[in-house]
Amino acid sequence: MIQDIAPAFLDNSFKPEVRALPGSPVFYFEGNRLALKEDGSVPLFKDIEADDLIYLFDLTKTPCFLTRKRPEGLDLTSLREIRQNRSLGKDMAFAVYTACHLANWYDSSDYCGRCGHKTTFGTKERSRICPECGNIIYPRINPAVILGILNSDKSRILLTKYAGRDFSHYALVAGFTEIGETLEQTCMREAMEEVGLKIKDIKYYKSQPWGSALDILAGFFCMVDGSEEITMDAGELKTALWCSPEEVVLQPDDYSLTNEMMRLFKEGRLV
Numbered sequence: 001m002i003q004d005i006a007p008a009f010l011d012n013s014f015k016p017e018v019r020a021l022p023g024s025p026v027f028y029f030e031g032n033r034l035a036l037k038e039d040g041s042v043p044l045f046k047d048i049e050a051d052d053l054i055y056l057f058d059l060t061k062t063p064c065f066l067t068r069k070r071p072e073g074l075d076l077t078s079l080r081e082i083r084q085n086r087s088l089g090k091d092m093a094f095a096v097y098t099a100c101h102l103a104n105w106y107d108s109s110d111y112c113g114r115c116g117h118k119t120t121f122g123t124k125e126r127s128r129i130c131p132e133c134g135n136i137i138y139p140r141i142n143p144a145v146i147l148g149i150l151n152s153d154k155s156r157i158l159l160t161k162y163a164g165r166d167f168s169h170y171a172l173v174a175g176f177t178e179i180g181e182t183l184e185q186t187c188m189r190e191a192m193e194e195v196g197l198k199i200k201d202i203k204y205y206k207s208q209p210w211g212s213a214l215d216i217l218a219g220f221f222c223m224v225d226g227s228e229e230i231t232m233d234a235g236e237l238k239t240a241l242w243c244s245p246e247e248v249v250l251q252p253d254d255y256s257l258t259n260e261m262m263r264l265f266k267e268g269r270l271v
């Protein structure tokens with residue numbers, strides 16, 4: 001998965017006193033598009049002029065920063081293209097996804113959502129503080145589930161393809177958690193909404209931060225409960241079908257939790 005970068009590691013503890021080194025990556029985003037150098041690499045502190053740096057995290061031992069002023073002469077590349085090209089090493093790709101999530105939060109927290117006053121930067125933790133009304137704004141992470149649904153004899157897994165999205169590979173049933181729901185309830189609701197199936201034996205597998213969508217994804221396996229007849233939500237999906245291990249076509253990279261879950265089934269490694 002994208003976060004599996006050992007022996008590299010990402011340390012996201014809050015250290016506002018950290019200053020940039022010549023080799024520090026500096027990220028600039030417009031939405032999900034990142035400024036890259038001509039050779040496709042992330043610009044370093046020594047490459048660009050930026051006087052507004054915000055410390056984000058350490059990638060292994062190297063502090064990484066955000067600028068919110070577009071560096072001159074750099075083109076923007078979407079995270080989708082970066083993933084397709086696999087032009088960055090996996091550790092840097094994970095750093096980019098995480099930086100994108102943080103950049104989105106910094107961009108959307110300049111003003112207090114309660115009273116509209118300009119916010120300041122928290123000094124003890126990663127937060128924005130409204131000096132007018134005292135509102136404290138923390139980075140927002142959206143919880144979502146991914147669901148590996150198995151049929152009654154575990155010989156097939158339910159695969160989907162999303163409707164209307166520029167992603168043509170197989171995926172699993174997935175969806176965001178609603179307020180007031182447990183993750184297991186999200187699983188049951190999404191299975192019913194997307195493919196019309198009742199499920200049981202919901203078992204947690206692993207989780208994955210997915211910064212390009214501002215998510216934390218929780219993966220579960222479960223069994224169909226009763227009828228295996230699929231009733232697809234055509235607004236969400238263009239394909240939903242039961243697949244044997246041989247029929248599972250994996251995604252072209254190993255970034256996603258979805259792909260790891262499909263691979264487990266395909267390789268007969270589900271217990």
Ligand SMILES: [Zn+2]
Nearest residue numbers: 112115130133
């Ligand atoms: Zn306020």
